[in-house]
Amino acid sequence: MRYLIKLLAGLALLAPLAAHALDGKAILEKVDRNLEPESYESYRKLINIEPSGAKKEFIVYTVKKGRDKVVTLFLSPASDKGRSTLRQGDNMWLYIPNVGKPVRITSLQSVTGGVFNNADIMRVDYSEEYNVETIEEQGDLYLLSLKAKTGNVAYDKLKMKVDKKLTLPLEIEAYASSGMLIKTLHFKDVKDFGGGIKRPATIETDSPLYKGYQSIMLYSGLKKRVVPDEVFTQGFMPRIEELRK
Amino acid sequence: MKHAAAILTLLLAVAVPAPAEDFSFDAKEFEKKTFEFGGYLEAKQEALNQRPDRSSYALTYPNEASRNWLYRSTGTLELTGKLNLDQVVADLRLRGLYAEDTFVRTIETDKVMEGGVRWSPQQGLSFDAGKRVMRWGKGYSWSPVGFVERAKDPSDPQASREGFVMASMDWTRTFDGPISTVGFTPLIVPVKDKINGDFGKPDHINPAAKLYLLAWDTDVDLMWQGKGSKPQSFGVDFSRNLGTNLEIHGEWARMADVQRSYVDGAGNTFSRTENINSFLAGLRYLTENEVTWIAEYYRNGSGYSSIQLEDYYRFADQATAPGASASLFNKAKNLAQSGYARSNPGRDYLYLRASVSEPFNWLYTTTALTTMVNLNDGSFQITPEISYTGFTNMEIRARAIFLSNQRHTDFGEKTSSQRYEVYARYFF
Numbered sequence: 001m002r003y004l005i006k007l008l009a010g011l012a013l014l015a016p017l018a019a020h021a022l023d024g025k026a027i028l029e030k031v032d033r034n035l036e037p038e039s040y041e042s043y044r045k046l047i048n049i050e051p052s053g054a055k056k057e058f059i060v061y062t063v064k065k066g067r068d069k070v071v072t073l074f075l076s077p078a079s080d081k082g083r084s085t086l087r088q089g090d091n092m093w094l095y096i097p098n099v100g101k102p103v104r105i106t107s108l109q110s111v112t113g114g115v116f117n118n119a120d121i122m123r124v125d126y127s128e129e130y131n132v133e134t135i136e137e138q139g140d141l142y143l144l145s146l147k148a149k150t151g152n153v154a155y156d157k158l159k160m161k162v163d164k165k166l167t168l169p170l171e172i173e174a175y176a177s178s179g180m181l182i183k184t185l186h187f188k189d190v191k192d193f194g195g196g197i198k199r200p201a202t203i204e205t206d207s208p209l210y211k212g213y214q215s216i217m218l219y220s221g222l223k224k225r226v227v228p229d230e231v232f233t234q235g236f237m238p239r240i241e242e243l244r245k
Numbered sequence: 246m247k248h249a250a251a252i253l254t255l256l257l258a259v260a261v262p263a264p265a266e267d268f269s270f271d272a273k274e275f276e277k278k279t280f281e282f283g284g285y286l287e288a289k290q291e292a293l294n295q296r297p298d299r300s301s302y303a304l305t306y307p308n309e310a311s312r313n314w315l316y317r318s319t320g321t322l323e324l325t326g327k328l329n330l331d332q333v334v335a336d337l338r339l340r341g342l343y344a345e346d347t348f349v350r351t352i353e354t355d356k357v358m359e360g361g362v363r364w365s366p367q368q369g370l371s372f373d374a375g376k377r378v379m380r381w382g383k384g385y386s387w388s389p390v391g392f393v394e395r396a397k398d399p400s401d402p403q404a405s406r407e408g409f410v411m412a413s414m415d416w417t418r419t420f421d422g423p424i425s426t427v428g429f430t431p432l433i434v435p436v437k438d439k440i441n442g443d444f445g446k447p448d449h450i451n452p453a454a455k456l457y458l459l460a461w462d463t464d465v466d467l468m469w470q471g472k473g474s475k476p477q478s479f480g481v482d483f484s485r486n487l488g489t490n491l492e493i494h495g496e497w498a499r500m501a502d503v504q505r506s507y508v509d510g511a512g513n514t515f516s517r518t519e520n521i522n523s524f525l526a527g528l529r530y531l532t533e534n535e536v537t538w539i540a541e542y543y544r545n546g547s548g549y550s551s552i553q554l555e556d557y558y559r560f561a562d563q564a565t566a567p568g569a570s571a572s573l574f575n576k577a578k579n580l581a582q583s584g585y586a587r588s589n590p591g592r593d594y595l596y597l598r599a600s601v602s603e604p605f606n607w608l609y610t611t612t613a614l615t616t617m618v619n620l621n622d623g624s625f626q627i628t629p630e631i632s633y634t635g636f637t638n639m640e641i642r643a644r645a646i647f648l649s650n651q652r653h654t655d656f657g658e659k660t661s662s663q664r665y666e667v668y669a670r671y672f673f
Binding site for chain 1: 268271272275283334367369379380383405415425426428430459462464484488489490531537602603606609637639672
């Protein structure tokens with residue numbers, strides 16, 4: 001009887017701790033949903049800045065559906081207009097109007113040059129690609145350490161600083177499997193996009209591999225939208241313009 | 246020469262870096278337009294070190310004096326227009342060209358490269374009629390399954406090509422499970438009088454079809470072209486990513502009852518009807534230091550062995566020698582046109598390309614080294630190349646092509662031994 005009382009007392013003492021334990025997976029899923037609805041359309045401006053200050057800009061229209069389907073269409077500059085990319089899970093394709101057929105590409109290549117690679121431009125949910133290894137609290141931040149679920153993910157590990165109050169990322173460091181830091185993403189300028197979407201409108205990226213270079217991603221027109229699955233197929237890549245209103 | 250140089254200077258003058266501005270962005274600036282217009286202007290300059298002692302030179306430039314160098318200037322204007330209606334899209338791509346070299350001046354003002362109307366009643370279904378470039382296959386440098394298209398130039402596989410007039414339907418459905426996408430594209434390519442005259446024999450409808458599957462994360466296409474202007478053909482291709490930096494692909498094609506011309510060691514010409522099997526296997530690999538390798542092996546079923554090619558080159562030497570009869574010359578010319586003078590007349594080829602994006606952190610610069618080897622006779626060509634896309638809407642590319650020189654081999658018998666080329670292309 002005494003043992004039972006001790007056991008119950010012990011469990012009673014541990015209960016508040018268990019209730020307070022951090023659920024990294026839930027936090028990561030909330031980060032995903034706070035960044036974007038699961039299915040949405042958006043416009044982005046990608047800016048590559050050289051050490052000299054020279055810039056090159058791309059405008060892309062993006063539609064995402066579910067956890068792992070993304071298409072993008074390049075609207076500008078004229079030299080890239082009409083190019084489109086498609087992602088279905090780990091599969092990625094590039095369609096160039098003059099080439100006329102979708103060509104498989106890999107996540108570490110870059111269709112725009114600069115610091116952003118294809119995985120950055122056609123990003124799917126973090127919780128789709130990563131498991132939370134550790135989570136800790138540091139003042140107003142959660143510090144998440146993420147590990148890629150498979151070898152097909154562009155970055156092997158991510159270290160994510162999350163704003164506790166907004167549950168939005170402030171900074172993400174991306175590492176290769178060798179442990180080398182590949183790039184750092186800085187999330188800035190939290191903006192209300194309407195429809196309950198409030199997220200950073202600017203992502204700045206720099207990389208020790210491209211010293212002095214910077215790439216910036218600006219968001220606009222982000223809103224919930226659900227399109228048929230047939231949009232996310234190779235045959236539709238020349239027709240993505242039809243989705244724009 | 247002067248014209249191209251002037252256009253080149255003008256294009257480079259336009260290519261100033263974009264002025265600095267703040268990082269603001271409003272999607273409303275990029276609303277969809279009912280009518281869109283675009284295109285590019287290109288100036289190209291080439292210098293070719295000729296081989297006047299080769300039979301290919303005499304067959305290409307009959308009755309012309311021997312020249313060691315040939316200079317060619319080309320100006321190209323390509324215009325595209327698109328009308329976006331609700332379910333209907335009409336488009337047109339026109340090309341105008343002015344080319345001048347030592348031997349000939351070419352002016353093209355109204356070439357329709359592509360154009361037609363597409364009706365899409367739903368996302369997974371569309372109907373299309375017009376002049377279209379229907380590119381089939383997964384190969385980078387060759388596509389044995391490209392049954393309904395003009396052959397690509399393996400020295401410049403991404404160059405713009407002209408379409409054929411056709412009518413097609415495209416049906417696509419997606420599913421849950423290992424076969425996630427199925428697409429079906431039946432089409433007809435009519436050949437009659439002035440329509441698609443260079444596709445094949447006239448007065449045929451030429452049905453063809455492609456079935457596409459995305460199955461177990463692998464692209465698979467099954468292709469068929471019915472007997473008509475060209476022999477009946479079947480094909481299959483695939484492509485798959487094996488990792489974040491590795492893609493593999495392959496193609497296999499079979500053409501039935503193809504008429505092929507031959508010349509033997511004694512100079513006798515004859516033709517045979519054969520079934521032809523061609524295939525290609527390739528990969529694309531991105532290394533940790535950002536080098537992209539493309540490697541492809543191509544088995545050209547309609548190609549000739551090194552001995553058969555040597556027999557032809559010896560025969561062509563006799564046919565183009567001083568004092569040779571006109572009939573012998575014409576016989577050699579007919580043989581050349583029947584297949585011996587194609588850009589890749591051999592049987593087995595290796596294509597290897599190593600390209601580095603942004604070497605030494607030179608943003609928007611790509612350097613590449615490409616080689617194509619005839620594995621039967623060991624002859625080859627090698628192409629160093631550099632391109633730059635850092636100026637807004639401008640692409641500049643310079644390259645040289647060096648060919649091996651051994652007589653009576655594939656690349657050793659081409660009309661030129663070296664080629665230097667530079668172009669600037671301005672998009673608008």
